Amino acid sequence: MAVSSSSSGSANALACFHASLLAPQTRRTAVASASPRRDSVRMRASTAAPVELKKTVWVWTENRQVMKAAVERGWSTFLFGSKDLGEDWSSTARINPLFIDGPEIFDGENQKVAEISQVSSPRELELVQPDNVEVKNIVIDFRGGWQVIPAENIVAAFQGCRGTVLAVSTNSTEAQVFLEALEQGLDGVVLKVDEMDDIIKLKDYFDRRNEAKSQLPLTKATVSKVEVVGMGDRVCVDLCSMMRPGEGLLVGSYARGMFLVHSECLETNYIASRPFRVNAGPVHAYVTVPGGKTSYLSELRSGKEIIVVDQHGLWRTAIVGRVKIESRPLVLVEAKDNSGDDTYSIFLQNAETVALITDDTGSSGRTAIPVTSLTVGDEVLVRKQGGARHTGIEIQEFIVEK
Known part of the structure; x- marks a missing residue:
């Protein structure tokens, strides 16, 4: 897989959190529903329950207030460009730090957990394929203005695979596009922002779509x-x-x-x-x-x-x-x-x-x-x-x- 370089030693930080998002079907499970026979208006409905789908979100920020907003909402795993910054932020909140080193992401035990790849052309998109994946998580930075169609191609290519695919988003609206591509969406997003408003909006989006935990009593x-x-x-x-x-x-x-x-x-x-x-x-x-x-x-x-x-x-x-x-x-x-x-x-x-x-x-x-x-x-x-x-x-x- 072609992997782009990113500035090492950067003071950038990623706030990583997980949220549940209900979708009509998961990437690993295709749900086929046959249309019931419609003999009359008085009929039975399908009892098939929606399937819960987990989404991963990483927030990339240099703003301590954005970090605090994430922690206040229960999101505590952070990724840093330097260990000094990780230790500094750890002194103000109980967090689980991860670290960026060039195009790679490592945990506290120096184990590689993700790779970052830039995609700005169809050829580069073709290189991001399941057979080329060597790590659990893949972070894709779509360049060149096209987002929706490349994201749909990635969803189609990685269906049924165990790897987690995330896309870099510069605001909550872009994040929603990636999370809904081809209905299933990518496995998650990297929200690269310095404004708390995008954190709030994305959290609100998850709350509104978190149907599995929001069954209404009738x-x-x-x-x-x-x-x-x-x-x-x-x-x-x-x-x-x-x-x-x-x-x-x-x-x-x-x-x-x-x-x-x-x-x-x-x-x-x-x-x-x-x-x-x-x-x-x-x-x-x-x-x-x-x-x-x-x-x-x-x-x-x-x-x-x-x-x-x-x-x-x-x-x-x-x-x-x-x-x-x-x-x-x-x-x-x-x-x-x-x-x-x-x-x-x-x-x-x-x-x-x-x-x-x-x-x-x-x-x-x-x-x-x-x-x-x-x-x-x-x-x-x-x-x-x-x-x-x-x-x-x-x-x-x-x-x-x-």
Whole structure:
């Protein structure tokens, strides 16, 4: 493998940390999912759980404040260009120092743990191949302006290999590009920055995408009222992602109880499947977005992130591609949790393609119940949470909603 040189004896430092990032499939495991038979709207959803994928991030910095920001977030392995600097920084924080020597990276026992390679042409990219790898970790510094396509080529070339491949990123946005290349992404990034803002943004990115540890608790609620109420302005949310049977958005008239509204991924005799769409409800309704927040449906815009949830509470983020607001006939649905203490409500368009998600553990095997077939006594899934909100953020205050 062609290895570039870097300035030895540099005062540069790398802050190394690991974070978990959920992805639909790992580099080592291809997950093939066959489309389930769509005989009716009442059907079972896939129970396959997402696979957890570990990502490695090294932060390259000369800024002590950036180092402190990493330590405060639990990241404690650092790489230094000089042992003097490593000892200096070790005096202010409990860290695990590693060291750069030219194009190579060593641990405290002088064992080589990584090599650094510059890639600025297709020929240099070809030299970075699994058969040429002699160390556990490979750090690639993409030069010449091209990043996405070379990163995708590396992901394809190294799939199934044990080596860890990282790319040098000069900001959190570039890091995200490398982490998502060909959906799986590289194994990690080297974040070469001197601003704490990039540390914060990348950590926030991992927090928002760390779906494996963020399963949302859902509970059953019993439908107590179904009433056609007249016309209203309802919102269709079209995503830049496909949804599977059993997935939808959390929507509700009250933030204290959000209904799981199914996507239009199911085919019928009268209309084609639209697996990117959720006919979510009227403009006033709340919808769950990342960060434990809610947004009004009327506030959604192209490019905004939203949370897609399945009937088991597993969630993932998706990007809003388009929002359509149109006047349509509405139906009011009210439901009570099984304790009988709280009542939740939601307005939905009165159409066969609009459905609420129910638990699939019962004998009926139903997953989605169309609002046109919904009756008193049916059980649907809701998410219970705090009701008081300020700009979508949950707060502690007295509130009455009815």
